[in-house]
Amino acid sequence: MISLEVELSGLKLKNPTVLASGFLGISGKLLKRVAKAGAGAVTTKSIGKEPRKGHPNPTVLEFDSWMMNAVGLSNPGYEKFKEEIPIAKQGRVPVIASIFAGNPEEFAFLAKEMEGAKADAIELNISCPNLAPGEKIGEVIGKDPDLSYEVVKAVKKSVNIPVITKLTPNVNDIKIIAEAVERAGTDIISAINTVGPGMIIDIETAKPVLANKFGGLSGPAIHPIAVKCVYDIYKTVKVPIIGIGGISHGKDAIEMVMAGASAVGIGTAIYYRGIDVFKKVCDEMTVFLETHGYSSLEEIRGLTHRD
Numbered sequence: 001m002i003s004l005e006v007e008l009s010g011l012k013l014k015n016p017t018v019l020a021s022g023f024l025g026i027s028g029k030l031l032k033r034v035a036k037a038g039a040g041a042v043t044t045k046s047i048g049k050e051p052r053k054g055h056p057n058p059t060v061l062e063f064d065s066w067m068m069n070a071v072g073l074s075n076p077g078y079e080k081f082k083e084e085i086p087i088a089k090q091g092r093v094p095v096i097a098s099i100f101a102g103n104p105e106e107f108a109f110l111a112k113e114m115e116g117a118k119a120d121a122i123e124l125n126i127s128c129p130n131l132a133p134g135e136k137i138g139e140v141i142g143k144d145p146d147l148s149y150e151v152v153k154a155v156k157k158s159v160n161i162p163v164i165t166k167l168t169p170n171v172n173d174i175k176i177i178a179e180a181v182e183r184a185g186t187d188i189i190s191a192i193n194t195v196g197p198g199m200i201i202d203i204e205t206a207k208p209v210l211a212n213k214f215g216g217l218s219g220p221a222i223h224p225i226a227v228k229c230v231y232d233i234y235k236t237v238k239v240p241i242i243g244i245g246g247i248s249h250g251k252d253a254i255e256m257v258m259a260g261a262s263a264v265g266i267g268t269a270i271y272y273r274g275i276d277v278f279k280k281v282c283d284e285m286t287v288f289l290e291t292h293g294y295s296s297l298e299e300i301r302g303l304t305h306r307d
Contacts, residue, residue: 002286003296006040006263008240009162009187011094011121013040013263016253016285016297017278020244020267021046021098021123021166022071024275028087035091038279040263042088043096044081046125047114049106051077055130055212061200066222067268068198070130070215073100073138078110082117094120096164100128102137104154111155111163121161124186126151127168127193129216139168139193145180152184162187164242167229169195169222174229175236182237190242190265191229195222219268220246227259234260234302248272250284258303 004015018041024030025045034042054074061068075081078099088095097119099110111122126148128138141147148165155163165181167174169192178189194216200209208214226245233241243261247253248269256264269277285297294300 002289011162015040015282016263018265019043020265023267028084031088032091035093037275041094044098046098046100047075047078047081048100066217066219068215070210070212072130078113085117096121096123098123098125100125104150107151108154108158112158115159115161123164127166129197142168143171145176149180149184152181152186156185164188164190167191168193169229175232178233178237188240192226192245194218222246230261231259250281253281254288257301260302
């Protein structure tokens with residue numbers, strides 16, 4: 001009997017697929033729907049202290065092997081969004097509250113509020129690249145090991161539920177950031193956020209297509225980058241990893257687990273394969289494990305690192 005169950009620092013998942021932040025995480029009803037569609041856990045859209053409109057449309061571009069987005073962290077603010085978490089929990093899978101802020105104190109405040117709303121874990125978004133000039137949030141924090149350390153340390157002091165730190169690939173050496181957040185006490189690392197930012201120009205008008213001009217890349221095209229980041233992080237730290245980036249099929253998830261991930265985040269693939277992509281990926285993983293004589297994911301986790 002094949003088991004796909006995983007445990008991440010006390011967070012128990014019936015399967016390793018996690019809805020990545022930013023996709024269908026804008027309401028409790030949608031999160032509940034994703035849970036019913038087969039996700040092992042769901043992550044909310046990143047929530048801030050105050051309501052935020054984000055960037056004007058168009059904010060998303062779709063292509064065959066990648067997407068580019070510049071949503072800009074739009075959200076209703078923590079006070080309003082707290083009401084959505086109990087609804088999301090009706091899906092009967094762990095609900096991870098993603099938060100962003102401009103300083104450690106604000107991160108700690110938001111984390112405590114989300115814990116009070118009964119979120120099962122907190123994700124620290126210190127990795128969003130879609131920011132306005134001069135904003136000191138997102139990857140501005142995640143590119144600095146000292147700032148990353150201070151954010152995680154403050155949040156760990158404020159909550160008793162697992163803390164997940166989401167890293168950006170847009171750094172010289174992701175291992176340095178991973179070490180910093182592990183030292184600060186993060187329970188789990190998720191990697192990666194979108195790559196970039198990049199830009200698409202309409203050659204007929206000679207203007208960028210996105211209203212924000214640039215945006216972060218996600219989808220199959222960034223998968224090799226994500227796998228390499230997870231591989232490097234696994235060699236560097238001991239905490240569990242949620243591997244995110246271009247996971248559309250079971251083989252992508254298996255590859256990520258072999259690189260060292262304990263679970264896998266899925267987002268863009270919902271656009272390509274539908275909301276039941278979580279079940280599809282799990283079924284495909286099961287077939288691989290059965291075909292190759294494995295009985296659990298634990299047997300292949302980090303397999304690429306073994307002599």
